[in-house]
Amino acid sequence: MPTVRHMTDRFGPTLGERIGTYPVAGQAGAVLQALRRILVGFLGTLLVLLVFRRPEGALTSGAILATVLLVVYGLRLAWGRLAARLGIRRCHLFTGGLVVTGLLGGVREVVAWPQVTVVNQSATVSLWLTFHRIELVRGWTAPPVTLLALGRAPALASDLRRVVTGE
Template sequence: MGATMQVLRGFMLLLWGVLLVITVVDPSQVDGNAAVMTAVVAGVYAVKFGWRALSARLGVNRCYLCADGVAVTDRFGRVRDSVAWSEVTGVRQTAVAGLVAGFHRVEISRSRPNTPFWRPAPPLWFVAPGIKSPLVRALLEEGRRSGALQ
């Protein structure tokens, strides 16, 4: 979803550049096209950077590493899921590197003592942005230190 929005913002900037070139060719279009499009571009980027600052302040969509385990929050800053290191049976990591973005998808498999064998506990998963994410490195080091991972 984030990569799609980034591509759409890029197309919007491209359209804005085309409108500015048209405005240079025909200056009477400043009020009709260029001013409105400039306001739209400024509004979209203001919302993007405003949401980024607000979500960082509220602790939204975060992964917290603790000595006892891992906790992941949702869009509203509440704990979505957590797992203790004693329940971890494995970690599966998928790295994706593309032209637009790169990220890691981490899936932590777990076993719960009171869960029937035919219905395994659902894995905890999260997405860490960046090709060389310090979060993934810290997660693996903390898992090895606690003895949950080899």
């Protein structure tokens, strides 16, 4: 599996100094984010109803719901740490370009800044979906590279904007 040091050693001479390594997601990641938020909202609503209505066996039902909520968050944290450790779905940002790894940790795209002609960025911030979509258009030479950074204000979006604009 490629590590950050491996990426820096392999692409550093051509892409310059490494700025950072950031998580990116695919469409499945955005859908899973929405499903996780819907599940947490539903289970939270059920917990509140259990507290106010107090049916028979409310304590047992509440304990089961709380356990499921903790398992959902635990799985999310575990997947995030495992993906970071194995280099799965990462964007390695350099001063001269970026390297994107795929689901198995291998290099999916390498983009040098001179190739990029247009950078399109859009954001969706709602209760169920929160992400930034960044598209790097490379003119006529290759298809565009699309990055999906989950979260309200991901560091990738601000650092990429700073590198591309030269701030």
